[in-house]
Amino acid sequence: MIAPDRDHRPTQDPGVGREPATPPLGLPPGATCTRISLPTGEMLDLLAVPMAEQDPARPPEDESARGRIEETVRQWVSAEAAPPTAGVFVPLYGCHVAWTTHRAAVIGPPERLDQLAAAVVGFAGVEADLRAAERRAAALLDTLEDDVGGSLAFEEHRPDRRAELAARHREAVAVCRRLALLAPAVHAPPLHPPTLAGQLGERLRDRTRLVERHEFATHRAEFAERVAEACGQRALEAGIARRQTGLEWAIVVMLVVQTALLVVELLAQRATP
């Protein structure tokens, strides 16, 4: 049986506010840091910095202060960067968004911070889910070399292989299912007229190559699923063949017994005067 997957609703159920994280120093008042539990169980520290939009008419010292804050935020976010996505920094119509797998930050006018944060959390949920699926798909490929022989002939002398292959098949199907559930979020068409949150989501998806990664992971999982299915077919055929052999032997024994009884009966008839 395939283990039930959780619903993929990172924006609706972000699990906000379990443990507050510490914001970096040097940020303007009102900056908040929230620890968010993503659907995969990973934690994301989200920093929200309220700051009015850049104004070319402002004195240069104001703008350099803004630049310093952006740099501070960038460094704070990058400190927790981990492969495969080292970090994404998006300037977006007066706002600034930074994201890595464990930390994210939004800088923008106070009235827009909530929607930016929601867009980042939504994206982070999808990305974390995809990353988990990528790991599972990669793990399936690791065992593929051993399994691929089983897709041609089942090894009769290793009965434990049957359960192992069945587990692998279940896992491959589960990964495929997970990726299929993620597809609408990954391939969501851009809305028109756009919203700021929608534009941010598009840019984050684009920068982290979510569409391509989803495609590759799906190919891997489907490939592993095909091999696992072939292995299952061979195991099934082996079982059927074994049962058939048993049946054939039973018939042979019965025929021999019947023949023997017939011979005895004939001899008995001949012996009778």
Next chain:
Amino acid sequence: MIVFRQPATARPLRVGIVGGGPGGLFTAWHLERLASAPIEVTIFEASGRLGGKVLTPSFTAAPVRYEAGAAELYDYSPVGDDPLRGVVRSLGLPTVPLAGSAVHVHGRRIANLDDVSAVLGTDGRHRLLDFDAWARSAMTPREFYESGADHAASAAPHGRFDGSLAAACPLSVRPYVEALIHSDLATEPATTTTGYGLQNYLMNDPAYMRLYRIAGGNEQLVNAVAARLSARIRLDAPVTHVAGEPQATITIGWRHAGIPREDAFDVVILALPIEPLSRLAFTDRSLRTAIERHIAHHDHPAHYLRVTLLLDRPVTGVPGEDDYLMLDAFGGTCLYVESGRDPTARHGVLGLLFGGAAAAAMAGETDASLVEAAVATLPQCLGIDGRQVLEARVHRWVGAVSAAPGGWTPLPVDRRHRPSTAHSNLFVVGDYLFDSTLNGVLDSADHVAGWLAAILAGSPFDACVTAGRFP
């Protein structure tokens, strides 16, 4: 031994193409690929280069290229087959998507619905959404995609666009909508149809189409096509006249290095914009009349003017890292940030595309005053005051494209491409026959090349040529 002999009368079909722009090149290319009988194509180009409005020159102050003509290609693949995308892919040319949603109105940026609410208020947001819903209901993505075809062209709304705007687009959001579409429209709402106006509004919706360019310059497209042609290409060969009785071979009179020459062709394809086509002399009266009628139907000039600035530093401060943004100056101007996506760029390139009446009026001004106007038009956020400009180039495209005026209905596609039924071996190809885009000119070239190939496949070629009869 079996010996194949060609009939004594067999010779290649001689095809003369007047115009070495994308229309002429695409037609020759398709014809060479589709023709099932031998053909001999000659292309006459008045200038010293091929490609016409597809032009990616370099600055002299630095080896930096810029788009001087067609800056973008349309990607219709979200809706259906996209022949141009197919050509680009088959030529192996890498492409880059183009995106931008910001419109600067009265010095304030509107890049999304949140900005609409902030600048125009909640009421403005609702009104814009109402207009958007009206535009979508008036033209679906499929209708947009098929807008050049016979069945769709006659069904498209043909009323004047300014009337539709007045009825469907409230005054509060009209400056935004007009600035958004003006430079693509290349004309004013009063001088085009609702269908054409709607297309230029809906093209901003990715469900209808997307934009892209060819990495390294759009001119690579025409260069790649030209490199694959077997056609004889005559550069610096302006065609002076076209002569031919009905149902006979057609003679093209041309000039090279001051020496007049003439060549006879079985088929002639005029792949010229309206203005040079109107300058061509036709010696046969019925042909001249047919071409004049063709020009009268299609001559609705729309205008572009492009000022490109080479800066001494990369462009920064573009909100949202857009590839282009719209400005409300001069009725609506498009600002292309050409160097935006190149992280290694040492220079910045900004291209300003003025359109419509403003472009026509500005065309008479000097380059210096146009550059000054262009710099003054730039949004403050870029921080450019003119001192950063190393070099500037001006390209005037007056009357280079065509806009469908209100009440105008397009001709059936076959009639668009063959102006004279008496001269059934003379065809016309051009972007103005569809939507004045590169995609449109490819559709036009496809149509004529396919038509000729079908004729060649369906009838014995010699019979067609000797009888001077094309179905």
